[in-house]
Amino acid sequence: MNTLGNKLRVTLFGQSHAPFVGVSIEGLPVGMRVDDEQLTAFLARRRSSGKGAQTSRVETDEPRVLCGIRDGIVCGDTVAVIFGNANADSSAYDAALPRPGHADxxxxxxYGKDFDLRGGGPFSGRLTLPLCYAGALAVQILNGKGITVESRILSVAGETDAGRFDEIMMNARENGDSVGGEIALTIRGVPAGMGEPPFAGMENRLSAALFGIPAVKGVEFGDTKAYGSENNDAYGIRDGRAVPLTNHAGGILGGITTGADITAVLKVKPVPSIAKPQQTVNMETLTEETLCIRGRHDACILPRVLPCAEAAAALVICDMLLGG
Ligand SMILES: Cc1cc2nc3c(=O)[nH]c(=O)nc-3n(C[C@H](O)[C@H](O)[C@H](O)COP(=O)(O)O)c2cc1C
Structure with missing residues (x-):
């Protein structure tokens, strides 16, 4: 299932080591002016710098628009964009040896052995590039309606002191390991009343998209404090309107938005590909083997997941605002 959304339909395609990854986006408002500067800046946040804990596979991430945008304006009902995979090195992958923790x-x-899993195939973080392209456009639409999507790293390996994040990530890399953590996502300005419970509530819709980001293993909305007396949000009148006075609900009750900020925490697992030797099996000979991964990999993807989370969330809210 490569498609997200109903009215704003985003379909991802490609594989990590295929010539291209790409996206088709249906349902953008025709006549929408694309802010190229915002788009480029958004994609740059996802791109590996090739330094520190980020993979040394550096791609230009230059979008090639096939159709649907002319002179910076959406001019058709389908926008199709591809991104070349120029810097893939398939020599480091042995298709018979599944990497522990990866989707192999x-x-x-x-799917069987004919499925192209080099570099993680379609399960690669590379597919988040076209997701971010579509998401950046959704962010532009939302910003025009006063809705913003923000994210930040909340913790790395349980440490919440942001001053220590880089050191923990670099230690993991130097030890041939990887490290995960948590991301806080906040969506402001979403009107009250959005979400169709029980199965298409706002939590259902957002988490379905957020789980589409590889390595996201948990999505939690608001707080779940031990006692109701701590967790409930009392109501009051502010500026003549009835509003929740606190926001432990994370902006959603019964699957429906309350008008307060939507807050979520994403749990991101450590990157599966690590340099330490690991036991696996040779799927052709059915013998146990030791796997030493030589490919180029991120030791910590948290900084790169931030725009992916914002993109996924923006696409969902945008789709719902368009009636999807
Ligand atoms: C931006 C990004 C970059 C990633 N880079 C790597 C990587 O270099 N090596 C790796 O093993 N996994 C990487 N992953 C994670 C895997 O794609 C993911 O763990 C794998 O597909 C299995 O899916 P799951 O963890 O959601 O179960 C990356 C994920 C993202 C979002």
Whole structure:
């Protein structure tokens, strides 16, 4: 299922080591002016710098628009964009040896050995580039309606002191390891009353999209404090309107937005590909083997997941605002 959304429909395609990854976006308002500067800045936040804990696979991430945008204006009902994979090195991948923690094993079970899993195939973080392209456009639409989407790293390996994040990430890299953590996502300005419970509530819709980001393993909305007396948000009158006075609900009750900020915490697992030797099996010979991963990998993807989370959330809110 490569498509997200109903009215604003985003379909991702490609594989990590195929010539291209790309996206088709249906349902953007025709006549929308694309802010190229914002788009470029958004994509740059996801791109690896090739330094520190980020992968040394550096791609230009230059979008090639095939159709749907002319002279910076959306001019058709489908925008199609591709991004070249110029810097893929497939020599480091042995298709018979599933990497522990990656999607290789599960995908081999489901699709068989002809499925192209080099570099993680379609499960690669590379597919978040076209997601971010579509998401950046959704952010532009939302910003025009006074809605903003923000994210930040909340913790790395349980440490919440932001001053220590870089050091923890670099230590993981130097030890041939990887490290995960948590991201806080905040969406401001969403009107009250959005969400169709029980199965298409705002939590359902947002989490379905956020779980589409590889390595996201948990999505939690608002707080779940131990006692109701701490967790409930009392109501009061402010500026002549009835409003929740606190926001432990994370802006959603019964799957419906309250008009308060939507707040979520994403749990991001450590990157599966690590340099330490790991045990795996050779799926052709059915023998146990030691795997030493030589490919280029992120030791911590948290900074790169931030725009991905914002993109996924923006696409959902935008789709819902358009009636999807
Ligand atoms: C931006 C980004 C970059 C990623 N880079 C890597 C990487 O370099 N090596 C790796 O093993 N996994 C990487 N991942 C994570 C894997 O794609 C992911 O763990 C894998 O597809 C299995 O899916 P799951 O963790 O959601 O179950 C990355 C994910 C994202 C979002």
């Amino acid at each position: 094993f599960a995908a081999l079970m489901k």
